Amino acid sequence: MIIFKKVSQLQDWIKARKHEGLHIGFVPTMGALHQGHMSLTEWSKDECDITIVSIFVNPRQFNDPQDLIKYPRPIADDLHLLLKNEIEVLFLPEVEEIYPANQDLILDFDPGLLGSVMEGKFRPGHFAGVAQVMYRLLTIIEPDRLYMGQKDFQQVAIVKKLIADQHLQARLIMCPTLREPNGLAMSSRNLRLSPQARIEASLIYATLTECQKNFEEDVPIAEIKQRAMETLTRKDFKPEYFSIVDGTTLADIEYKNDSRFVVACCAVNVEGVRLIDNLIWTKNE
Ligand code: AMP
Numbered sequence: 001m002i003i004f005k006k007v008s009q010l011q012d013w014i015k016a017r018k019h020e021g022l023h024i025g026f027v028p029t030m031g032a033l034h035q036g037h038m039s040l041t042e043w044s045k046d047e048c049d050i051t052i053v054s055i056f057v058n059p060r061q062f063n064d065p066q067d068l069i070k071y072p073r074p075i076a077d078d079l080h081l082l083l084k085n086e087i088e089v090l091f092l093p094e095v096e097e098i099y100p101a102n103q104d105l106i107l108d109f110d111p112g113l114l115g116s117v118m119e120g121k122f123r124p125g126h127f128a129g130v131a132q133v134m135y136r137l138l139t140i141i142e143p144d145r146l147y148m149g150q151k152d153f154q155q156v157a158i159v160k161k162l163i164a165d166q167h168l169q170a171r172l173i174m175c176p177t178l179r180e181p182n183g184l185a186m187s188s189r190n191l192r193l194s195p196q197a198r199i200e201a202s203l204i205y206a207t208l209t210e211c212q213k214n215f216e217e218d219v220p221i222a223e224i225k226q227r228a229m230e231t232l233t234r235k236d237f238k239p240e241y242f243s244i245v246d247g248t249t250l251a252d253i254e255y256k257n258d259s260r261f262v263v264a265c266c267a268v269n270v271e272g273v274r275l276i277d278n279l280i281w282t283k284n285e
Contacts, residue, residue, distance in 0.1 A: 026145070
């Protein structure tokens with residue numbers, strides 16, 4: 001595996017590969033890698049000639065400084081997993097490489113409603129940071145395809161708009177969420193849960209699926225949301241939101257037939273760890 005720490009060296013290498021006519025797939029991550037991340041690399045390896053993974057804990061997307069400090073950084077384990085999965089290229093920059101002190105990153109991008117609901121409401125500034133880092137990474141690497149997880153559904157919607165608004169060339173592929181056997185969505189943050197909480201956190205996926213049944217049985221949307229918030233309120237559990245939205249606009253849905261693409265998204269604080277998950281309930285395009 002080649003590890004690049006410098007933007008210029010990575011770009012020289014990519015330029016040479018593009019000259020050879022090779023197609024580049026890109027999987028951006030913040031490390032603490034797990035099978036969910038690796039599933040994205042599998043999609044990329046299937047569809048592209050070269051797969052580049054980046055590990056960069058982007059300080060600008062953490063609205064809570066404590067969250068940034070506590071974010072896991074098991075780099076030795078990450079390298080091991082990347083080697084095991086035969087990843088060819090890792091981009092592992094320092095903060096100064098992404099945000100050079102003498103070079104302001106000016107990005108004129110307004111995600112509109114996509115950025116102000118759900119995560120945007122509870123994590124002010126988060127998506128501005130995500131847009132900045134994604135814009136920077138995409139302009140450095142200029143991949144043909146970009147692989148991101150449905151796990152961060154709102155992030156995918158925003159990056160899709162960023163690509164369109166900034167006329168970037170990457171095609172975004174949203175890959176399915178990988179889950180633990182009990183249904184808990186795999187996440188780097190799961191490392192911070194106690195073994196007991198990791199078992200109990202399966203309640204999040206169970207609630208999403210139970211509510212989908214309610215939705216199919218025509219239970220009113222407001223009632224579904226209320227039931228979900230009640231179910232997810234337990235000792236050590238504090239739900240932040242349970243939203244039922246249109247998957248394209250992320251606008252709240254009031255009635256079942258308001259949208260043909262319905263997605264339920266939630267964030268729950270478990271033992272002080274913020275977990276997010278979502279489920280696509282209908283997709284009739
Ligand atoms: P992160 O390192 O948390 O920034 O995630 C990097 C990428 O991996 C993002 O596109 C995530 O949506 C994706 N991802 C994280 N967890 C999962 C999962 N359980 N299944 C599939 N993709 C995931």
